[in-house]
Amino acid sequence: MRFPEDVPVLSDGAVTLRAHTADDVEPAYRMCQDPVMQQWTTIPVPYLREHAVSFLTEQIPAGWRDNTMWAWAIEYDGTYVGTIDLRDGEGGVGEVGFAVSPEVRGRGVMTTALKLAVRYAFDGLGWDRVIWRAYVGNFASRRVAWKAGFGGLVTIPGGGRSRGVRKDEWVASVGKDDELAPRTPWWTIPVLEGGAIRLRELRESDAQRAMEACSDERTQHWLTGMPSPYLLDDAKAFIGSRPDEAAAGQAVPWAIADAVTDELLGNISIFGLNNRMDRAVGEIGYWMHPDARGRKVMSTAVGLAIGHAFRPVEDGGLGRLRLVLKCAATNTASAHVAEINGFTRVGNERRADPRRDGTRDDLLTYDLLAEEYAAR
Ligand SMILES: CC(C)(COP(=O)(O)OP(=O)(O)OC[C@H]1O[C@@H](n2cnc3c(N)ncnc32)[C@H](O)[C@@H]1OP(=O)(O)O)[C@@H](O)C(=O)NCCC(=O)NCCS
Incomplete structure (x- = not known):
């Protein structure tokens, strides 16, 4: 040329x-x-x-x-x-x-x-x-x-x-045959407030509190996929990878923060949003810093996350029709969070939740449907 x-x-x-x-x-x-x-x-x-x-x-x-x-x-x-x-x-x-x-x-x-x-x-x-x-x-x-x-x-x-x-x-x-337009959603991470807490993006400054929460004995017991020992670098890597999850359309990850001090109290995420078989489902996962437990903070956080999950996409939500929450059958605190938020226990996968000591717990599945939520 x-x-x-x-x-x-x-x-x-x-x-x-x-x-x-x-x-x-x-x-x-x-x-x-x-x-x-x-x-x-x-x-x-x-x-x-x-x-x-x-x-x-x-x-x-x-x-x-x-x-x-x-x-x-x-x-x-x-x-x-x-x-x-x-x-x-x-x-x-x-x-x-x-x-x-x-x-x-x-x-x-x-x-x-x-x-x-x-x-x-x-x-x-x-x-x-x-x-x-x-x-x-x-x-x-x-x-x-x-x-x-x-x-x-x-x-x-x-x-x-x-x-x-x-x-x-x-x-x-x-x-050459692809449409020149987005192929998957890129979720935003909105700030949601209610009941003295704020859901917001995780920040690098949350790393110390995240490390404390994730190295806690109970967190380590129930969330066996987490590194053990859980170090500050693990917390930084976790926080650093959150925007990627949202950009890939896979999850909306939030920090649960105190509405007044903005201190990190825990973590909540709606994930599994890119399920090819079912574009309308999502799963809720969470952990809590030990000093914030027992105050209904997680129940409130799940309530806020649910509202966002069921809100139509055109209104800034995730447009989900069904939400799933899973926990070990013996994890009564987590089961309580599901039940208080109106989830129904629909399944028990036997010995599906391995513990670090080689034993295995049954895994409960809870779900909540958009129509149930709308009828509240
Ligand atoms: C990358 C670059 C070319 C983008 O140019 P631009 O004209 O701003 O691009 P557009 O306006 O078309 O789109 C930018 C989008 O990124 C978004 N964006 C910008 N910074 C962002 C961030 N940190 N996180 C997420 N999204 C971001 C903008 O909001 C906009 O999206 P929206 O239109 O949906 O709101 C420009 O930032 C640049 O020249 N950077 C330096 C050189 C470079 O990085 N080149 C590419 C090397 S691979």
């Missing part, structure tokens, strides 16, 4: 992808000074003007001429605001990379740009699949990819490389 003559102009009216010009060097250079940009991409740091000159006026034109990289300037409101590129493409599969300047982030510019580029990869270049990669934690990029239909996300420990350092990486992809 000839540069810039053969570079296709792609537009939805508001966002336009076009060939780079020498005038884009200065705004591209400025964009690359942004610390967020430097954190999440492989650009050189410090980023010098000559880097922008070389990338925009040499590497990008060469990419179009050699059929190895197809990069566009992203124009919004008549101004250069970023760059998006497609690379490789051998055998019909290639990768996409992108960035926009901080001033226009959060307005959907990149989502539009990504859809335009991906459509061109399929229709213009004849690709079958486009791959997106990002360092773990780059939720803005993940959300853009999610909105454009990228799915099947996996985490590859150490899969990314950043200036000589290995980083954990997310990888997802979209195929």
Whole structure:
């Protein structure tokens, strides 16, 4: 292809992808000074003007001429605001990379740009699949990819490389027959308040209290899947992985906090939300810090979570039709929380709940239906 003559102009009216010009060097250079940009991409740091000159006026034109990289300037409101590129493409599969300047982030510019580029990869270049990669934690990029239909996300420990350092990486992809729209829900974690408690997102500052709660003898006894001993690093890893659960559409995880002090009292989660066989079910799980037990805090927290689970999706809820809660037959405190919230005992799986000492308890299943909840 000839540069810039053969570079296709792609537009939805508001966002336009076009060939780079020498005038884009200065705004591209400025964009690359942004610390967020430097954190999440492989650009050189410090980023010098000559880097922008070389990338925009040499590497990008060469990419179009050699059929190895197809990069566009992203124009919004008549101004250069970023760059998006497609690379490789051998055998019909290639990768996409992108960035926009901080001033226009959060307005959907990149989502539009990504859809335009991906459509061109399929229709213009004849690709079958486009791959997106990002360092773990780059939720803005993940959300853009999610909105454009990228799915099947996996985490590859150490899969990314950043200036000589290995980083954990997310990888997802979209195929030519896929709709360029989200494939799974991305749940938000709303703040819910009632009865002197607040359900909110877990934070790093909750780690000490979470460690105390999870290393407690009773928590360790009933929740045998937890690491033992349970260390501060385990608590940090648990807290750090919560946003991922929500973004993957699998769970809505909350901290249970004191409404006045905001101190962590416990944890509650509605999980199993991505069950392929049943999109309308969810399971409730929880643990409590020992110093908050015996005050009906968990019963209140479950009540708040249930309300969110049964609320229709269009009203910001999870649109569930059935909720499940499971506990060991001998865990009377947990069974009480289920019963006080109107759950019905529907099953007893014999010896289904292994203890750490090798013994096994029966596992009770409770459920609550949306119509029962509505009739209260
Ligand atoms: C990633 C990036 C390109 C997104 O550009 P953008 O124009 O803001 O993208 P959009 O507005 O189309 O969408 C961003 C979405 O992420 C959401 N978002 C932003 N930060 C987020 C966070 N920390 N957690 C969750 N979502 C977040 C926004 O709310 C928005 O979603 P919404 O429209 O549903 O509200 C931009 O942040 C950027 O240039 N970052 C630096 C470079 C980079 O990371 N490139 C990608 C490397 S893989």
